[in-house]
Amino acid sequence: MASYFPYYFYRGFDLKTLRFHAIYGVPLFLLLPYLVFFVIGYSLNKNLNAAIEYGSIIPFFYALILLWAIIKAIRIQYKEHRERNNFLEEVGVYFAVTPWASMPILSYFHASQLVEVLFTNTGFIIITIIFISTSIKAARKEYAELLELKMADKxxxxxxxxxxxxxxxxxxxxxxxxxxxxxxxxxxxxxxxxxxxxxxxxxxxxxxxxxxxxxxxxxxxxxxxxxxx
Incomplete structure (x- = not known):
């Protein structure tokens, strides 16, 4: 899920500077650690515990890069278009997905399952609030537009x-x-x-x-x- 977020922001908010991460996020987040520590590392030392222990190193650092890249892309988008409502929505979604993108960091520090669940559920709550708020605004806008169209038709x-x-x-x-x-x-x-x-x-x-x-x-x-x- 964490590897999907760059693509989500890239497509959902048209953040063009995230194109690289959107295309190569999954390989960097998932395939590279697997190849380095489980395929190559385990085949050399036959130590599965070491592969598990160090397998989160690459996702750990890449998660930090992603979080910075996404917030930077949002700032660039806002400077170019200055759309306050969109900017606030993008920042809200950013804070909603941050717990998920931070999962490799929690895993690296061996956080308990309870902490991980609480952390990620916070993201779900924020996303739900944003979704409800956006849906209400869209419904109001659609209703107002329909009234305008009916008035124009007369x-x-x-x-x-x-x-x-x-x-x-x-x-x-x-x-x-x-x-x-x-x-x-x-x-x-x-x-x-x-x-x-x-x-x-x-x-x-x-x-x-x-x-x-x-x-x-x-x-x-x-x-x-x-x-x-």
Missing amino acids: QSSPYFTENCSRFGLTKREIEIVQNIRQGHKNKAIAEGLHISEGTVKKHIENLFHKTGTNGRMELINKLVSKDNG
Whole structure:
């Protein structure tokens, strides 16, 4: 699990400076110690206890490097984008995964199983709090967006048809846009058009790509606006 965290941060938060650790984290964390101490070391001295004793040395030091690399990547990301909410979420997740990334350190110092369990469960509690908080914020944002979309749909636009043609939208894509304007979610759109929800998502991705937008509200605003260049 500890070796997975660099990849999680790399993909989940787009922390590009973690690319090396994301790709080679598992080999460095798991395979290298196994090869050095259990395959090579044990084959030379036939001492299994020594292999177990020293097998956590590489993960110990690599865990320290990882913790520093992740927090450094978060700081760089914040300096470039200055998004306070994302920064706080990233730091919160960092402290949540720190107990797991620190497992090799606890193992190196022969910490008791009780200490390890308490330490790692703290991480789970933090992750749970972050997940609930993020879910509530996302639900509120989605609800507010749906209200805006319904309000926007009540106002007819003389530029909608022209813009749909300008961006090269297909008949099916226009149908989906009209459903989005009415505040329908993907599942309702799929049921209304008798297609799968995955197909709806794919069409919406194509709509974002064609119009150069990143969200439903931005998509609708661009299609109903006169100045959309």
